[in-house]
Amino acid sequence: MPDSPTPIYLDNAASSFPKPQEVTEAMHRLIQKISLSPGRSAHRFSLAASRVIFEARELVADFFGCPDSSRVVFTSNVTEALNVGIFGLLQPGDQVLTTGMEHNSVMRPLRHLEKTRGIGLTILPTDPTGAIDPDDIPPRLSAKTRLIIINHVSNVTGAVADLAAIGSRKGGALLMVDAAQSAGVFPLDMDAFGIDFLAFTGHKGLFGPTGTGGFLLREGLLLPPLKMGGTGSNSEQEEQPQMMPDCYESGTPNTLGIGGLAAGLEFIRSTDRETIRSHEEHLTRMLLDGLSQIQGITVHGPPASARRGSAVSLTMTGKSVADLAFLLDRQYGIMARAGLHCAPAAHRSIGTFPQGTLRLSPGFFNTEAEIQTTLTALDKISTTP
Numbered sequence: 216m217p218d219s220p221t222p223i224y225l226d227n228a229a230s231s232f233p234k235p236q237e238v239t240e241a242m243h244r245l246i247q248k249i250s251l252s253p254g255r256s257a258h259r260f261s262l263a264a265s266r267v268i269f270e271a272r273e274l275v276a277d278f279f280g281c282p283d284s285s286r287v288v289f290t291s292n293v294t295e296a297l298n299v300g301i302f303g304l305l306q307p308g309d310q311v312l313t314t315g316m317e318h319n320s321v322m323r324p325l326r327h328l329e330k331t332r333g334i335g336l337t338i339l340p341t342d343p344t345g346a347i348d349p350d351d352i353p354p355r356l357s358a359k360t361r362l363i364i365i366n367h368v369s370n371v372t373g374a375v376a377d378l379a380a381i382g383s384r385k386g387g388a389l390l391m392v393d394a395a396q397s398a399g400v401f402p403l404d405m406d407a408f409g410i411d412f413l414a415f416t417g418h419k420g421l422f423g424p425t426g427t428g429g430f431l432l433r434e435g436l437l438l439p440p441l442k443m444g445g446t447g448s449n450s451e452q453e454e455q456p457q458m459m460p461d462c463y464e465s466g467t468p469n470t471l472g473i474g475g476l477a478a479g480l481e482f483i484r485s486t487d488r489e490t491i492r493s494h495e496e497h498l499t500r501m502l503l504d505g506l507s508q509i510q511g512i513t514v515h516g517p518p519a520s521a522r523r524g525s526a527v528s529l530t531m532t533g534k535s536v537a538d539l540a541f542l543l544d545r546q547y548g549i550m551a552r553a554g555l556h557c558a559p560a561a562h563r564s565i566g567t568f569p570q571g572t573l574r575l576s577p578g579f580f581n582t583e584a585e586i587q588t589t590l591t592a593l594d595k596i597s598t599t600p
């Protein structure tokens with residue numbers, strides 16, 4: 216065992232690392248060159264900051280198949296985006312159909328509104344890998360179903376929801392998608408999938424920094440903002456402007472982060488999303504194949520042959536997941552995440568609550584050698600009493 220092993224980062228489902236050099240360079244340039252406060256003043260720095268935000272908005276709209284970039288709203292992460300949608304769209308008496316694989320960024324606001332606004336929740340069943348069957352949706356819809364909320368790719372098991380099939384079965388309900396784990400890796404097209412509210416985070420598959428994210432709103436859909444304040448527009452009015460996207464973007468935005476996010480999107484464009492996806496898929500298969508050879512390991516999620524995300528959840532007989540993560544980090548330099556991954560509902564659905572799982576999540580910058588080192592480490596741990 217090496218004294219100070221080379222670090223291996225396998226926690227990309229939490230936040231991608233490293234960021235592409237283009238992202239760090241773009242952010243470095245921005246913070247050195249301009250004051251970063253857009254739309255508030257008419258001087259060149261302010262105009263340059265406005266341009267950064269505008270160009271990022273155009274990139275995001277194009278990336279997610281949205282014809283109008285004014286329908287892209289920047290928030291500080293997907294949690295804030297989901298909160299805007301959930302609090303803004305649901306009224307007393309509304310029914311929500313969601314899945315047993317949702318993150319607390321969906322479940323906590325929903326549980327809160329269940330108590331405070333009397334909304335009703337229907338939870339779609341999942342199989343033991345965390346997959347849902349789109350055919351389970353139509354029988355559970357009623358005239359009161361306002362919203363269907365779907366986690367596109369599970370941060371716990373890597374299960375992928377078939378958005379096209381879900382979109383075509385949504386009836387009169389609105390479809391909200393939590394794309395935290397899929398954006399940047401899986402195809403996501405608002406129109407093609409019938410998505411009404413698409414929420415994304417910037418710091419995972421989109422390679423942006425933390426503190427970035429947002430949502431895209433289908434044309435014609437209106438909801439009240441969660442926060443109000445200065446937008447740099449309509450300053451003569453004391454009422455919140457109604458126009459998109461200003462209505463939802465009160466307060467000086469994270470121009471630096473949004474500039475970094477734009478560089479992340481450019482990186483995906485020039486690398487090609489499919490190339491990113493196939494590399495992650497290859498490493499995930501390699502990881503799953505290797506894990507299947509190690510005694511005492513159970514993988515909780517879709518098999519290597521399935522279309523799946525790169526989050527791989529496992530447990531090992533005789534070892535707690537916290538001990539596994541600790542040993543991997545301290546003895547082998549391998550960074551993984553243990554526990555419930557902010558998704559207790561998902562662990563209940565797959566039968567790993569309350570202990571949770573050890574999650575390994577390879578990303579685009581991981582290598583085959585790193586996966587092999589991880590497999591060797593887990594094999595050694597499995598045979599050490």
Ligand SMILES: Cc1ncc(COP(=O)(O)O)c(C=O)c1O
Pocket residue numbers: 228229292293294295318320366368369370393395396416417428557
């Ligand atoms: C499926 C899912 N939804 C929501 C979130 C919350 O992301 P953020 O902390 O960036 O808001 C995460 C992040 O872990 C996630 O994996």
